[in-house]
Amino acid sequence: MRHDAPLAPAATRTTCPYCGVGCGVLATPDGLGGATIAGDGEHPTNRGRLCSKGSALGETLGLGHRVLHPLKRNAAGGYDRVSWDAALDAVANGFRAIIDRDGPQAAAFYLSGQLLTEDYYIANKLMKGFIGSPHVDTNSRLCMSSTVAAQRRVFGSDTVPGAYEDFDSADLIVLVGSNTAWCHPILFRRMQDNRRERGARLVVLDPRVTATAEDADMVMALKPGSDAALFAGLLVHLTDRGLVDRSYVVRHVAGFDETLANAREIAPDVTSVSDATGLPAEQIAAFYELWASTPHVVTAWSQGVNQSAQGTDKVAAILNCHLATGRIGRPGSGPFSLTGQPNAMGGREVGGLANMLAAHMGYAPDEIDRIRRFWQAPNIARREGLKAVQMLDAVADGRIRALWVMATNPAVSLPNADKVSAALAGLDLFIVSENVLSNDTLEARPHYILPAAAWGEKDGTVTNSERRISRQRAFLPLPGEAKPDWWIIGEVAKRLGFSEAFAYAGPHEIYAEHAALSAFENDGTRDFDIGAHAGLDRAGYDGLRPVQWPAPSRQPGGTDRLFGDGGFFGPERRAQMRPLAAPKLAAQTSEDFPLLLNTGRVRDHWHSMTRTGFSPRLSAHIAEPSVSVNPADIARFGLAEGGFARLASIHGTAILRVVADGGVAEGAAFAPIHWSGETASDARIGALTQPLCDPFSGQPEMKATPVSVAAVSYRFEGFVLARKPFALPAESWWARLAVQGGEGRLFATNLSIDAIATLMRERFGTDELTELIDRDGGSYRCAVLRDGRLLAAFFLAPAGRAPLWDTVKAIFADPTAAVESRLALLAGRDPGGTDPGPTVCACFGVGLNAIRAAFEAGAATAEEIGLQLKAGTNCGSCLPEIRRIRSQAGASEAA
């Protein structure tokens, strides 16, 4: 497969840019700037499957929202196009001036798990080796830095011991703080296949009962922050049952006794665990017994564990149990961190976190010296840098004066995000490398916006959760003047006077250097060694097949598992079991802030939606930002289901649609993180979340912020469909999403119908306007038709009776189609036709009503639904919903 023939009709093998599962993708360019997307049947991760997000990648490739030229902020606060030379000179001069004035410590990079390893490597090298500042951190800090810290503390290295195949061969899979069904769908399907074919059991530990729990054998909705108590209790139970693998512990593990003593303090018995977790004692006992009696057990976790002020201890609590039983690094057995981002692992490998230097080496004197020599670095950083939250504090208080943000949106995603926005706006030099023309971080008005290559144009490598390095290959030409990040960073490095160290002919040379550094004076002393790739040339790099590191030169085929026979990277090659701090949350609820706000993802969106937000299919599943609350709390706080609520923490506020969800515990609330100032009026969840961090990892506790809640009411609700963005008046609540043919907004407002009608006239004139006005009934609808084609539609109804938009959306989807019935258009539905209802299966666009109808017509299982409607047969992430629909259909039949 050649990388440099992007317009050739053949499919390009590449890797999905979403989650850390890292599925192989076959992309076939259509010659028109787009591509058809399919799963790569030869990729060991997914074997041809793709989830709803991956399947819809083709819908996200448009250039309409892209930055295509370097932009410089002008005096009026707007942006002027400038040449690359001008931009690069200015960036380099800006950094040089600030470094000269305030020292290298005043400069920082804030990077991203979306960057490719090569981009990451060169950025890290420039800052830590040549500029001389240690301040390189990344959004991975928000993602799994607690896992990094725990694995380093316990294993002596940041090593994921297992392989995805363990999910196929385990007899028990325990998911902790992970909505795997929605966030890692392809892995979840492997788990479900294992359950179906081998009878593996699945236990889900999560304060919130999610879609993942719907396909589980045991669901344990424990109190937030109590995970470590549960696993400390498990360690006690394993010991008391005599299940500790003495020979493994003796040979490979240190710290067992003090860790056990600590566990006995935290969780002396099941009753105390029950008190701590809020779980019934019998359920805890059953879980302990199941775990104890199942040698082939995988305990996997993601953000529910990591995003915590005690995340490092939570991970350690899990690792402790696996170490004590020797259930690690063996087929079907081990602890497993499910990484959030496509290349968080790659970032860790190059040292893109502030507490690492490079190539899994930290700041020990010999490590600093080794890297300095390898890089021939003139200004090697000599101590750990500031982690994300602290880095932005330093931006706010002026210690950092120059910041370069690449491929991430910190003004949305960092905790206390409103403060972050303000801090960014105050920088002396603020550079952003971006794909999109506007997002919340760009709202902070960087001095320069640099047009970076996007997925499909970039060329490099990523590493998934099982340490598998895969190639991301370009299949589209670089649009406009967009450039790969490695090129941009390299050009700035050259202008800073480091030409020799940054003279790369392409990403393959960067990767080869990265590989060489990993092997440099390694000899098995460091886990990360891909020395087998140190000599790769362009052809070898292009032909690189997915491989799990370590792949030292003596073992080019890689390594599926580690630590099955010890060989840790701590002192004496031992692992170090770690005592835990007493489990507690960083902040408690109070009378003023009585709910604990949990955050997370929805099935079909990714991060701040700067990619998935452009896909109509993905936008259809969950269309607007919401807060899920237990029905009892809806009553208690005087909220209305389907209405709106204002959430407020001490940091910020948001207004969200209220969803009743029995899966959310009383006293808790759940809000998805995806919406930003770009996509919604009042749904920046980052503005509410607290910046209280884990002492080891610096990862903030973003899933347990005390908030207040109050009902908000609007007179009217409605939707807008428009070919071009349609801004609603300032006081209105809205959420924007991609729809076929343009953009859609769902909104709520207190504006009068006359004001709305006037607004529409001002915007579209009167000649092309078709209107329905029912002033007293509280309805206004209009459509703008030009030459018989629908340009825009606006529907408004009294609050609580929001008009459905599916029919109008279907008409709007084709901008060239002549509208058959103008009256039917404003009716907003077909007279006798069937309304497909809300989308359940995003892959095939199957709606709730169709699935209900199929069950009512006699379908008995989700599989039969798949045969009839195809729903659930691609990514399968809607299967839990389909089963729930079945059980509801069954329930209503029985009633």
Place this chain on the structure above:
Amino acid sequence: MAEPLIIVGNGMAATRLADELSQRVLGRYSIAVIGDEPRLAYNRVLLSPLLAGEIGGSEIELKPAEWWRARGVSTFYGRAVTAIDRAAKTVTLSDGLSLPYGKLVLATGSRPLMPPVPGFELPGVATFRDVADAARFRAVAAGAHVVVIGGGLLGLEAAYGLARIGGKVTLLHLADRLMERQLDREGASLLAAAIAARGIDIRLNCTAERFVGEGRVEAVELPDGSAIPADLVVVAIGVRPRVELAVAAGLDVNRGIDVDDGLASSDPAIFAIGECAEHRGQTYGLVEPAYEQARVLAARLADRRERYTGSLLSTNLKVSGVGVFSAGEFDAGEGTETVVLRDPAAGIYRKFVLREGRLAGCVLVGDTQGALFYLGLIRSGQDISAIRTDLPFGESYCVREAA
């Protein structure tokens, strides 16, 4: 022996009555129909399409001759009734024939009004009431200058028909909007645009000062002194019930022949239906009330105890491509709410007037789909709150599926 029943008038009300009677009590009455027009009864509503050449002469006949024969109805066409002798229970025809009746039904219709404008008697100044008028107009209209006086239903239909066959038509209307008794301002203005788009010059707030010409009308003079050339002037400013016979017979007559809920006049053997009748102070100029009256009267003559309690006024303009329907209250007065759907580019305007959650009236311009449904809702007075927003889209949107 069958009781003799005479129907005076050979129009739509008469035909419907004969039809209803034949279905209910065929043979009970010996029916005679007497009309002054020398032809089978026809559908007067179709005069405008006939004028426009959209249909042929035979297509407007209500029933063929065999139909009348098969029902044993005696027909006396081309002969007017000149007198009624209530004491003798006979009617006298223009040819001197005298016929006895047991029951007498007056269905004499109405006659067009002619304004007292100087020159109205000139040849070429005409009203529009029957087939003969249509034929005359058709003979002169092509390429001719035509002035139509009156922007009501009939005036508009005539103007359209005349323009269709090649007339250069100017329409004068005294009021500030067309069809002001059936349309609100917005509906009327949309209608005016649609009519104007068909080549008709509409002058609102305008009337004829005089008709001028040498031996035949040549122009219409306006109050401002200007003149519009006119080879033909068609006057359509309204009608008056034809009540001369009833007056002469000493029946109670106001504007029309006064009838009770049984459609009986002040003489219990004499009834009146259609445009000549006045019921509860109301006369009607439309066919639907006439049909409803015919139905009720037929039922009563068949000894059923039905009553006529008045008709809801609804109007249908029959101009190709310019549907206009109006029923009930059409202006938003005190205590009403309105739902409006407008699509100016498509020439569509639909307005619904609601009163206490019920449909009180509606105006449909450009697209009259659903008219009968709305009429039904207005008649039934049912609560339509739940479907008020769906109302403008027609019946199929208002019938909620059970789910």
